[in-house]
Amino acid sequence: MWSACVERLSQELPVQQVNTWIRPLVARVADDGSRVTLAVANRFKMDWVRAQYVGKIGAALQAIAGQPVAVELVLAPREAPSAPRPSTPGVAGGAVPRVAVAPARTDPVFAELPEAPAAAEPPLPDHKHRLNPALTFATLVEGSANRMARAAAMHVAASPGQLYNPLFIYGGVGLGKTHLVHAIGNQLLADRPDAKVLYIHAEQFVSDVVKSYQRKTFDAFKQRYHSLDLLLIDDVQFFANKDRTQEEFFNAFEALLAKKSHIVMTSDTYPKGLTDIHERLVSRFDSGLTVAIEPPELEMRVAILISKAQAEGATMPEDVAFFVAKNVRSNVRELEGALRKILAYSRFNQKEVSIALAREALKDLLSIQNRQISVENIQKTVADFYKIKVADMYSKKRPANIARPRQIAMYLAKELTQKSLPEIGELFGGRDHTTVLHAVRKIAAERQNQPELNQQLHVLEQTLKG
Numbered sequence: 001m002w003s004a005c006v007e008r009l010s011q012e013l014p015v016q017q018v019n020t021w022i023r024p025l026v027a028r029v030a031d032d033g034s035r036v037t038l039a040v041a042n043r044f045k046m047d048w049v050r051a052q053y054v055g056k057i058g059a060a061l062q063a064i065a066g067q068p069v070a071v072e073l074v075l076a077p078r079e080a081p082s083a084p085r086p087s088t089p090g091v092a093g094g095a096v097p098r099v100a101v102a103p104a105r106t107d108p109v110f111a112e113l114p115e116a117p118a119a120a121e122p123p124l125p126d127h128k129h130r131l132n133p134a135l136t137f138a139t140l141v142e143g144s145a146n147r148m149a150r151a152a153a154m155h156v157a158a159s160p161g162q163l164y165n166p167l168f169i170y171g172g173v174g175l176g177k178t179h180l181v182h183a184i185g186n187q188l189l190a191d192r193p194d195a196k197v198l199y200i201h202a203e204q205f206v207s208d209v210v211k212s213y214q215r216k217t218f219d220a221f222k223q224r225y226h227s228l229d230l231l232l233i234d235d236v237q238f239f240a241n242k243d244r245t246q247e248e249f250f251n252a253f254e255a256l257l258a259k260k261s262h263i264v265m266t267s268d269t270y271p272k273g274l275t276d277i278h279e280r281l282v283s284r285f286d287s288g289l290t291v292a293i294e295p296p297e298l299e300m301r302v303a304i305l306i307s308k309a310q311a312e313g314a315t316m317p318e319d320v321a322f323f324v325a326k327n328v329r330s331n332v333r334e335l336e337g338a339l340r341k342i343l344a345y346s347r348f349n350q351k352e353v354s355i356a357l358a359r360e361a362l363k364d365l366l367s368i369q370n371r372q373i374s375v376e377n378i379q380k381t382v383a384d385f386y387k388i389k390v391a392d393m394y395s396k397k398r399p400a401n402i403a404r405p406r407q408i409a410m411y412l413a414k415e416l417t418q419k420s421l422p423e424i425g426e427l428f429g430g431r432d433h434t435t436v437l438h439a440v441r442k443i444a445a446e447r448q449n450q451p452e453l454n455q456q457l458h459v460l461e462q463t464l465k466g
């Protein structure tokens with residue numbers, strides 16, 4: 001169905017657009033053909049595909065399927081960087097090892113943007129700041145995961161060009177980096193409407209360099225970037241292997257810092273973890289303040305759900321928010337997706353939001369997770385439930401308040417994963433398989449005649465399975 005759709009669009013659109021924007025999409029078609037989920041590599045592409053092509057894709061699919069087909073875009077995040085991030089949130093230390101460098105690519109300067117769109121491309125950033133007014137500090141829920149980054153960002157918004165210049169914010173996909181940089185821009189403009197602010201995604205910057213080169217308009221390019229008061233640049237890891245772009249960015253960087261303009265950057269890794277970016281740029285990225293945004297913890301996920309539901313004019317009871325937050329852990333974007341599904345389901349079926357409704361609305365998502373229950377997940381959930389530390393799952397400690405949850409976790413690991421007894425033992429701090437077997441048998445037997453334990457296991461199983 002999807003190949004037919006691509007074929008059809010090839011008749012309508014210039015070949016370059018099809019090759020650039022349509023063919024790279026990875027499609028998953030629902031069994032009944034009523035929905036197509038398209039995986040897009042990053043936010044920038046997602047926004048562009050949504051704005052330019054989703055309508056056309058939907059129409060082509062409808063023509064092929066003979067029924068309306070819902071088109072959904074999802075992010076297929078890039079692989080996580082190969083080096084672990086510093087585990088503690090906050091300012092990154094200086095001596096973090098560089099991650100392994102990806103195989104070098106030959107880099108003729110303007111193979112730089114292989115997918116540079118020919119006909120349909122985002123307009124050049126000229127007078128517009130490109131800020132999304134909805135992304136403000138007021139709509140950004142605070143929690144320990146983003147406290148430091150948020151405080152630094154607020155400081156920059158209040159007094160740009162002073163402390164923390166450049167501000168480098170890093171963290172995983174969908175954790176609020178883009179939101180935070182927009183919030184800085186929006187706040188500065190609210191205070192000083194005449195300030196020259198620009199938000200740009202690194203890929204757009206690359207594209208801008210390419211066009212300025214092709215059109216020989218570097219003077220205008222320089223004027224545009226070097227005259228800013230605040231440059232917000234998202235996902236700088238996209239500069240990897242783009243030598244000419246790095247050079248232009250370096251020039252802009254130096255010019256802006258010299259005139260005390262502020263630069264805020266985001267990335268999926270800390271500066272020294274960036275690959276294929278020149279050392280002189282990396283060291284500049286790290287020369288102001290580098291802060292991490294961590295994945296939100298349970299309570300923050302709950303707060304985000306409740307606040308986003310309110311913003312939609314809906315109510316999300318706390319027990320439902322907890323249920324969703326426990327089951328959707330990866331990032332805030334996924335939480336938003338889950339919330340959207342629940343609210344749509346509730347409106348469509350004219351039913352109140354409840355756990356049962358959320359379970360139904362998120363059926364697909366939960367069943368995917370169901371297949372992916374990991375021992376780590378079990379250890380974390382059981383530790384949360386019995387209020388002990390995850391580390392106690394691997395420790396040699398024996399007090400009953402620790403040993404028992406550990407046995408419960410082993411039992412669930414045997415029940416809910418495909419792991420063997422020795423593998424489970426290994427994951428519980430290198431324990432012998434007989435220890436695991438003993439735990440599994442003991443909990444299984446006690447479950448039969450202890451209703452309270454049975455109930456607790458039931459809750460844990462439901463939480464883990466969704």
Ligand SMILES: Nc1ncnc2c1ncn2[C@@H]1O[C@H](COP(=O)(O)OP(=O)(O)OP(=O)(O)O)[C@@H](O)[C@H]1O
Pocket residue numbers: 043135139140141142146171172173174175176177178179180235268304332333336
């Ligand atoms: N703390 C938060 N409070 C409220 N909303 C949040 C929070 N963190 C993230 N979001 C929302 O989650 C979504 C994803 O966030 P955002 O796009 O800023 O992530 P990102 O870190 O830039 O991801 P990527 O690396 O994919 O670009 C956005 O809609 C954003 O508004």
